[in-house]
Amino acid sequence: MHPAKSVIYFTTASGAGYGLMVWLAVMGALGYIPADRTFGLVAFGIAFFLIISGLISSTGHLGRPERAWRALSQWRSSWLSREGVLAILTFAPTGIYALTWVVLGKNTGLAGVIGLVGAVLSLTTIYATSMIYASLKAIPAWSNRWTSVGYLVLGLMTGSAIMLGLQSVFGVGHSGLIIKLTTVLLALGGFIKLCYWRSLGAGGARSTAESATGLGTNGRVHMVESPHGEDNYLLKEMGYKIARKHAQKLRRLALVLGFIIPMALVAAMAVIIPELSLALSLLALVSVIIGLAMERWLFFAEAKHVVMLFYGQSEV
Amino acid sequence: MTCLPQNASRVKLGLVIDLDICVGCHACAVNCKEWNTSGKLAPLTDIDPYGAKPDGVWFNRVHTFEAVDEAAGTSRTVHFPRSCLHCEDAPCVTVCPTGASYKRDDDGIVLINTDICIGCKLCSWACPYGAREYDEDEGVMKKCTLCVDKIYNENLPPESRVPACVSTCPTGARSFGDLGDPDSDVSKLVEARGGYALMPEQGTAPVNRYLPPRPKKVGDGMAPRMLEHHDDSADGAGLLARWVDKVLSV
Amino acid sequence: MSVNPFATVKEDVDLSPEVADEVKCTTCYMCACRCGIRVHLKDGKVRYIEGNPDHPVNQGVLCGKGSAGIMQQYSPAKLKKPLLRVGERGSGEFKEIEWDEALALATDWLGEVRMRDPSKLAFFTGRDQSQSFTGWWAKQYGTHNFAAHGGFCSVNMAAGGIYTLGGAFWEFGEPDWDLTKYFMLFGVAEDHDSNPIKIGLGKLKTRGEAKFVAVNPSRNGYNAIADEWIGIRPGTDGLFVFALIHELLRAEKIDFASLARYTNATWLIIENPGKSDDGLVLRDAKGNPLCYDVKKKRAVSALGADISPALAGSFTVSKKKVTPVFELLAKRYLSDEYSPDTVAGPTGVPASTIRRIAAELAKIAFEEEVVIEQEWTDSWGRKHDKMIGRPVSFHAMRGISAHSNGFHTCRAIHILQALLGSVDVPGGWRNKAPYPKPIPPGPRPSGEPIGPNMPLEGMPLGTPEGPEDLLVDDLGEPLRIDHAYSWEYPMSAHGMMHMVLHNAANADPYSVDVLFMYMANMAWNSSMNVPGTLEYFTAKNDDGEYKIPKIIYSDAFWSETVPYCDLILPDTTYLERWDCISMLDRPISSAHGAGDSIRQPVLQPEGDVRPFQDVLLDLGARLGLSGMTDNSGKPKYPGGYVDYMVNHERGEGIGPLAGWRGAKGDKHGRGEVNPNQIERYIENGCFWSMTLPKSQQYFKCANKDYLEYAASVGWIASSEPIIHHLYSEPVQKFRLAAQGHGKRQPPEKHRERIETYFDPLPIWYMPFEEAEIDRKKYPLHALSQRPMHMYHSWGSQNAWLRQITSANKLHIHVDTAASLGIEDGDWVWIESRHGRVKGEVKLITGVNPQTVWTWNAIGKRKGAWNLSEEAPEANKGFLLNHIISEVLAPGKDGQRYSNSDPVTGQAAWFDLRVNVTKCAVEEAGATEPMFERFPHSPGAAPAAEVSRYGADLKGKPTGKQAPLRDWVGNRHENAGNVAGLADGKGNALKDGDK
Numbered sequence A: 001m002h003p004a005k006s007v008i009y010f011t012t013a014s015g016a017g018y019g020l021m022v023w024l025a026v027m028g029a030l031g032y033i034p035a036d037r038t039f040g041l042v043a044f045g046i047a048f049f050l051i052i053s054g055l056i057s058s059t060g061h062l063g064r065p066e067r068a069w070r071a072l073s074q075w076r077s078s079w080l081s082r083e084g085v086l087a088i089l090t091f092a093p094t095g096i097y098a099l100t101w102v103v104l105g106k107n108t109g110l111a112g113v114i115g116l117v118g119a120v121l122s123l124t125t126i127y128a129t130s131m132i133y134a135s136l137k138a139i140p141a142w143s144n145r146w147t148s149v150g151y152l153v154l155g156l157m158t159g160s161a162i163m164l165g166l167q168s169v170f171g172v173g174h175s176g177l178i179i180k181l182t183t184v185l186l187a188l189g190g191f192i193k194l195c196y197w198r199s200l201g202a203g204g205a206r207s208t209a210e211s212a213t214g215l216g217t218n219g220r221v222h223m224v225e226s227p228h229g230e231d232n233y234l235l236k237e238m239g240y241k242i243a244r245k246h247a248q249k250l251r252r253l254a255l256v257l258g259f260i261i262p263m264a265l266v267a268a269m270a271v272i273i274p275e276l277s278l279a280l281s282l283l284a285l286v287s288v289i290i291g292l293a294m295e296r297w298l299f300f301a302e303a304k305h306v307v308m309l310f311y312g313q314s315e316v
Numbered sequence B: 001m002t003c004l005p006q007n008a009s010r011v012k013l014g015l016v017i018d019l020d021i022c023v024g025c026h027a028c029a030v031n032c033k034e035w036n037t038s039g040k041l042a043p044l045t046d047i048d049p050y051g052a053k054p055d056g057v058w059f060n061r062v063h064t065f066e067a068v069d070e071a072a073g074t075s076r077t078v079h080f081p082r083s084c085l086h087c088e089d090a091p092c093v094t095v096c097p098t099g100a101s102y103k104r105d106d107d108g109i110v111l112i113n114t115d116i117c118i119g120c121k122l123c124s125w126a127c128p129y130g131a132r133e134y135d136e137d138e139g140v141m142k143k144c145t146l147c148v149d150k151i152y153n154e155n156l157p158p159e160s161r162v163p164a165c166v167s168t169c170p171t172g173a174r175s176f177g178d179l180g181d182p183d184s185d186v187s188k189l190v191e192a193r194g195g196y197a198l199m200p201e202q203g204t205a206p207v208n209r210y211l212p213p214r215p216k217k218v219g220d221g222m223a224p225r226m227l228e229h230h231d232d233s234a235d236g237a238g239l240l241a242r243w244v245d246k247v248l249s250v
Numbered sequence C: 001m002s003v004n005p006f007a008t009v010k011e012d013v014d015l016s017p018e019v020a021d022e023v024k025c026t027t028c029y030m031c032a033c034r035c036g037i038r039v040h041l042k043d044g045k046v047r048y049i050e051g052n053p054d055h056p057v058n059q060g061v062l063c064g065k066g067s068a069g070i071m072q073q074y075s076p077a078k079l080k081k082p083l084l085r086v087g088e089r090g091s092g093e094f095k096e097i098e099w100d101e102a103l104a105l106a107t108d109w110l111g112e113v114r115m116r117d118p119s120k121l122a123f124f125t126g127r128d129q130s131q132s133f134t135g136w137w138a139k140q141y142g143t144h145n146f147a148a149h150g151g152f153c154s155v156n157m158a159a160g161g162i163y164t165l166g167g168a169f170w171e172f173g174e175p176d177w178d179l180t181k182y183f184m185l186f187g188v189a190e191d192h193d194s195n196p197i198k199i200g201l202g203k204l205k206t207r208g209e210a211k212f213v214a215v216n217p218s219r220n221g222y223n224a225i226a227d228e229w230i231g232i233r234p235g236t237d238g239l240f241v242f243a244l245i246h247e248l249l250r251a252e253k254i255d256f257a258s259l260a261r262y263t264n265a266t267w268l269i270i271e272n273p274g275k276s277d278d279g280l281v282l283r284d285a286k287g288n289p290l291c292y293d294v295k296k297k298r299a300v301s302a303l304g305a306d307i308s309p310a311l312a313g314s315f316t317v318s319k320k321k322v323t324p325v326f327e328l329l330a331k332r333y334l335s336d337e338y339s340p341d342t343v344a345g346p347t348g349v350p351a352s353t354i355r356r357i358a359a360e361l362a363k364i365a366f367e368e369e370v371v372i373e374q375e376w377t378d379s380w381g382r383k384h385d386k387m388i389g390r391p392v393s394f395h396a397m398r399g400i401s402a403h404s405n406g407f408h409t410c411r412a413i414h415i416l417q418a419l420l421g422s423v424d425v426p427g428g429w430r431n432k433a434p435y436p437k438p439i440p441p442g443p444r445p446s447g448e449p450i451g452p453n454m455p456l457e458g459m460p461l462g463t464p465e466g467p468e469d470l471l472v473d474d475l476g477e478p479l480r481i482d483h484a485y486s487w488e489y490p491m492s493a494h495g496m497m498h499m500v501l502h503n504a505a506n507a508d509p510y511s512v513d514v515l516f517m518y519m520a521n522m523a524w525n526s527s528m529n530v531p532g533t534l535e536y537f538t539a540k541n542d543d544g545e546y547k548i549p550k551i552i553y554s555d556a557f558w559s560e561t562v563p564y565c566d567l568i569l570p571d572t573t574y575l576e577r578w579d580c581i582s583m584l585d586r587p588i589s590s591a592h593g594a595g596d597s598i599r600q601p602v603l604q605p606e607g608d609v610r611p612f613q614d615v616l617l618d619l620g621a622r623l624g625l626s627g628m629t630d631n632s633g634k635p636k637y638p639g640g641y642v643d644y645m646v647n648h649e650r651g652e653g654i655g656p657l658a659g660w661r662g663a664k665g666d667k668h669g670r671g672e673v674n675p676n677q678i679e680r681y682i683e684n685g686c687f688w689s690m691t692l693p694k695s696q697q698y699f700k701c702a703n704k705d706y707l708e709y710a711a712s713v714g715w716i717a718s719s720e721p722i723i724h725h726l727y728s729e730p731v732q733k734f735r736l737a738a739q740g741h742g743k744r745q746p747p748e749k750h751r752e753r754i755e756t757y758f759d760p761l762p763i764w765y766m767p768f769e770e771a772e773i774d775r776k777k778y779p780l781h782a783l784s785q786r787p788m789h790m791y792h793s794w795g796s797q798n799a800w801l802r803q804i805t806s807a808n809k810l811h812i813h814v815d816t817a818a819s820l821g822i823e824d825g826d827w828v829w830i831e832s833r834h835g836r837v838k839g840e841v842k843l844i845t846g847v848n849p850q851t852v853w854t855w856n857a858i859g860k861r862k863g864a865w866n867l868s869e870e871a872p873e874a875n876k877g878f879l880l881n882h883i884i885s886e887v888l889a890p891g892k893d894g895q896r897y898s899n900s901d902p903v904t905g906q907a908a909w910f911d912l913r914v915n916v917t918k919c920a921v922e923e924a925g926a927t928e929p930m931f932e933r934f935p936h937s938p939g940a941a942p943a944a945e946v947s948r949y950g951a952d953l954k955g956k957p958t959g960k961q962a963p964l965r966d967w968v969g970n971r972h973e974n975a976g977n978v979a980g981l982a983d984g985k986g987n988a989l990k991d992g993d994k
């Protein structure tokens, strides 16, 4: 699939934003973080910025962005619609929670409950986003169980990495907990990604050029003449190809930058002099962001659409 | 409603394409473009029409495949038109966030309301058959309409009330009708020829059917493998002698 | 509009929008197939073009090209105004001039030449569909230097047919699609009869009981749906057919009765080696051919009835040793030289396959005959109570004819048909009116120059019967600029347009003063050796004058040729003019009956353009040509071509249009001029067709009623039976001349060649290029084929068609490529002895491994057709024409013959041999040679970046809805497959639907 920047940004940024939102709510509600106003202002600012800029970016992918509002109507069947509705719904509790935190300086009790509702909705929204992809049978690389798990865990993971950075900057909250949490999430994220990549290679093809054309009884099928001389929409959108070797290299890089290095850096925070932990946490965050951008780029670029079976691929 | 019709009528309009006689002439593809460029989803925009990368909206595209059976040492060439299959479980409909993509209750035709389409392209990702065509210029999705504005059109003479691709196909490889009615001509044709659906594993339940290319008739016992010679003398001397005596009355 | 974001908007689809303000019928000309179309017009623009269901040619269908008519009409490459060259030839620099000036200039040039020597005008008209008109114009002008494109197209097929069966394949005959049980297709990718062949193949395949065998090095298109594909090596079909004949003879699977009746198998041939009558037919005093009656034991007229003619043996009649044709034929093809085992090697077709095909042919022909219960009467007055047919049919086209041995191969295929008794019989191959014609049909070519300002005596093109009909001077040198009808290519019945530029630039045999061309892209895809041809266009004498001093050209588009001409007469498109598809040249008949058609203007011409036929009549009148001016010197057809179509008479009561003649419009075929004729055509959908009574639909060559009818309407001169020529006496006459007999003999230098190739019975020889080259150095055959969706060079200006194919690739067999180290997508040099071109590779399995092929005429020159400079056509597309030489290697005495068939002058496009090598990495990605770019046409608007054609033609809702109907592709044929399907082609209505 064509790795469109707007969609890569949308999925990573909103995932991170909702992830951050979740940790703010959970840690705030459970009293691990005091309702520090400046911290709150910045943290919620970042979370909302990521969520909103992600949503705006996603409309960059639309042919008619001015009609984007129409995307809310089909929540009964469409995950994209559900995602939109959920995103809007989520703004209510998270917004109130942010206000109570920043304005009233309260983040526990009733505020905490509202925050937790926001956290649940945030997770549901990430899930809905993931289901936009996971529900597409025509793209086997997406329509598998790892997609949603991946989106959820990576969202929470980036959220916690940001949280860690914020806590380091502001020196608020229980940094030991967030260090542990981030480390665990990074490990889990890396593990899930590995599983995901393994699943892409394994399991055999779901559709083949033979099943696409129904000509399998006559032998192995391959295209010899394309219906058109130049690339059409399908080829531009779904015919994206990256070399296997290139993909392998990028996967390794994504793994190292997105998970291993940050994990090492975060782990180092626990043992190394606290003065360095700020730098380490920010470095870890930067590394996560770069790694995740690559991961998400690969998520699109590596995904093969069954329509390519009509255009020369033999199996997807 | 982008949910699929619940109380759908049993009418399932669709196409039947005979791969045994399609010669790959592209007539169906071009005539489709010609009708539809002023039809319901007008225009079928062309980008860079006289330039380096001409690309436009087409509802029908004709591929050519080879099927090679290395073990048997055989291969064959098959021309393969591809357009919307008007699936019963059309994922392009259910994924659409706006309701622009829908399946008609009356006849099962899958259509797009381009007045409300936001061009999110999700339906094109959902369609396994590449049947959806994005109009870059208008920013909306388009696709085969099964010539909904032709098949019922009272302003046309009856013989023109068929999809453009069907009425134009020079070999008669394309048929059109109600595949929901087991007694319709097309259903009978499908039945008789073992018509099949593409990629059933995708769970889309296409309405359109393809008729498989028939087995080749290479020496299938239609005649002895060689003729009995009446004379095998060099240069047929004996035969010529026989023919000298042949009396023909004209 | 509701702005509730959660509401679902339901669309109310308009099921019955208005479609058109007006629907007009006319005839398609996106190719030469002549399909009937209905043009839906809205707001003065074309809304939709569909096939006319009532039309006999296409029965409602339309091909890909025909469906793209809209984009031809709105092509940015259309010429808009007469042009006069101002820069050098090829520079593309023109100034726009007014028609008055253009016509005055043309009249000047043409008038001056005519006053001196009319034959110094070379008038060549390419893809002309009005040859009976343009040829007649040339005759009135007085130049024999006239031809259309037939010589480089398929004259082998035409000549092979008309000299053998009195009719030919092309679109002049067709298999009996409804009844045939075995159909063999030789060397066809698309052909002129494009939609009829597709309709026919669809019927035949759907019926399911017939077998379809394709003989073709390539397996695409029609060949892909064949039941059996024989991937023969190019140029060897003659051997394959001889081997089939060999097998059939050996097994005596021959229709002897039909041979005796309808062919010259029984005619006695004089065997008198070295003498002037050797190989001629023994005739009586009246000129009747004789056969030997075995009962009467004497020679009798072979044309008589109640005879018992000998097929074999040797006889002495009037002291002459004579042998029946059949014996000569049998002796030749029974020879081991033509046994399946011998030909298997060169053809690449296994002997067992050849034997099996022969057996299948015999089985179908002799055991599965079809019988139509229909009385008919033969030419001898004998009544037959039924029509019995051998349901084997053939069709062949350029794969056979575009080789230098094509004439004989074409004849061989027809002879095989005759041996099987499947000519013009139920289930066989059938002639379309006005064919069959006498063999040869006559008239003879006309060409002895009469003098200044004089017309020719007859038409410039014709069919020679022997050396006396050649157009040569006293020294035996050619009289025509293209050397047609000379000793070099004696039976070049369609002329040799492909040699005109070469010869004119080399003043061989003389230089011309004006070259006048119409509808032929001679600076590109219709010439061999494009680089050389461009030099011929631009070659200058020492005095700086062009060797071809003046070139007038009529094109409708900014083709590659326009910039090389001096005066451009811009034509209209096919939707903007009158045209006439006449019984006098290439009508729309079918085997069931005759037909002709017209084009009517359905749109106003865009730009200041004029129909070429109108312009020709205008020029004719200005030049004062007889036939085009009346006694007072005024134009005879002031109304232009449509005036001519109605009012011109070629013979008594015979005009360009055969329908609704006579003052009351009640006469067909022959009758006085009907002033309302055109209205009747328009009322009838722009065509006329008639169906012959069933009793006249078969055995036309000897069907008394048919022949009498055909003679009465002027299709043939008399109702004599038309006897098929297995043995061609005209061919033998040329050979005798070469052997030193007769008044007219070839110059010494041509004798051996004529003696070799003028064999009265078909022979096979290695195609010339293959024989001349080092076959190890050029191991592969290189072919081109027509894509079904493109017409030669016309298609690439079409915004829709060029999206399908914008660049061609070289198709190579996977195994061959592997042995050459070539992979899919590689760029390669394709090198012949003449030059090299570069292109991209596509690997396939459906091709003869010794053959590579590409699509024809996709490659374009930069600047042409007003395409952008980056167009793939000009950067990746390539022409094989660049590496096909128009001449063969020099002979002993330096004589360079055209790269053509030695009998007919047919251009040998498919003799090309090449080697293919992977090009260097830095060479990949762009084709070569790439010729200098020329500018876009004068006044051309910048090409649109986006085309939204049709957006404003969407019809308004009318709120109606019609009931639904089923449509099964070929309903009639499906009826055999599926019980209960209604009859008729798909457009039949369900009961009660109307």
Ligand SMILES: Nc1nc2c(c(=O)[nH]1)N[C@H]1C(S)=C(S)[C@@H](COP(=O)(O)OP(=O)(O)OC[C@H]3O[C@@H](n4cnc5c(=O)[nH]c(N)nc54)[C@H](O)[C@@H]3O)O[C@H]1N2
Pocket (backbone or CB within 6 Å): C126, C127, C149, C152, C153, C154, C518, C519, C520, C521, C522, C525, C526, C527, C554, C555, C556, C557, C558, C559, C560, C561, C571, C572, C573, C574, C612, C784, C785, C791, C792, C793, C794, C856, C857, C880, C881, C909
């Ligand atoms: N390599 C290779 N070369 C081949 C062949 C092959 O098989 N292989 N085939 C050969 C054969 S059989 C043929 S017939 C030739 C065909 O070659 P051409 O006869 O050159 O055919 P076209 O390319 O169709 O070009 C005809 C010209 O007519 C112009 N034209 C189109 N419509 C109109 C009109 O309405 N009015 C006027 N005045 N002009 C018009 C076009 O713009 C174009 O310039 O090519 C030959 N060349």
Ligand SMILES: Nc1nc2c(c(=O)[nH]1)N[C@H]1C(S)=C(S)[C@@H](COP(=O)(O)OP(=O)(O)OC[C@H]3O[C@@H](n4cnc5c(=O)[nH]c(N)nc54)[C@H](O)[C@@H]3O)O[C@H]1N2
Pocket (backbone or CB within 6 Å): C031, C065, C153, C154, C186, C187, C188, C189, C190, C191, C192, C193, C194, C215, C216, C217, C218, C232, C233, C234, C235, C236, C237, C396, C397, C398, C399, C400, C403, C783, C784, C785, C786, C787, C788, C789, C790, C791, C792, C853, C910
């Ligand atoms: N769509 C379309 N239709 C056209 C035209 C067009 O340009 N486009 N042009 C028109 C014109 S002018 C013409 S002349 C006709 C020509 O129509 P066709 O005769 O169909 O011409 P080609 O495309 O040259 O196809 C020649 C076929 O012969 C095969 N062949 C080559 N050499 C041999 C051989 O030695 N033996 C055998 N058995 N086969 C061989 C090639 O593989 C190819 O399939 O088409 C007409 N119709």
Ligand code: SF4
Pocket (backbone or CB within 6 Å): B017, B021, B022, B023, B024, B025, B026, B027, B028, B029, B062, B079, B081, B168, B169, B170, B171, B172, B173, B174
């Ligand atoms: S028009 Fe008919 S024969 Fe031609 S490509 Fe389409 S389906 Fe095949």
Ligand code: SF4
Pocket (backbone or CB within 6 Å): B083, B084, B085, B086, B087, B090, B091, B092, B093, B110, B126, B127, B128, B129, B130, B131, B132, B143, B204
């Ligand atoms: S073929 Fe594709 S576009 Fe058509 S209904 Fe099925 S899923 Fe939708």
Ligand code: SF4
Pocket (backbone or CB within 6 Å): B095, B096, B097, B098, B099, B100, B101, B112, B116, B117, B118, B119, B120, B121, B122, B123, B124, B140, B141
């Ligand atoms: S592109 Fe249009 S039709 Fe397709 S899913 Fe999006 S809104 Fe629906």
Ligand code: SF4
Pocket (backbone or CB within 6 Å): B031, B032, B033, B036, B059, B060, B083, B084, B143, B144, B145, B146, B147, B163, B164, B165, B166
């Ligand atoms: S049914 Fe109509 S819209 Fe669909 S492919 Fe055929 S012509 Fe095109």
Ligand code: SF4
Pocket (backbone or CB within 6 Å): C028, C029, C030, C031, C032, C033, C034, C035, C058, C061, C062, C063, C064, C065, C066, C067, C194, C195
């Ligand atoms: S075959 Fe096609 S292009 Fe040729 S006349 Fe017929 S419809 Fe037109």
Ligand SMILES: [Mo]
Pocket (backbone or CB within 6 Å): C149, C152, C153, C154
């Ligand atoms: Mo041709």
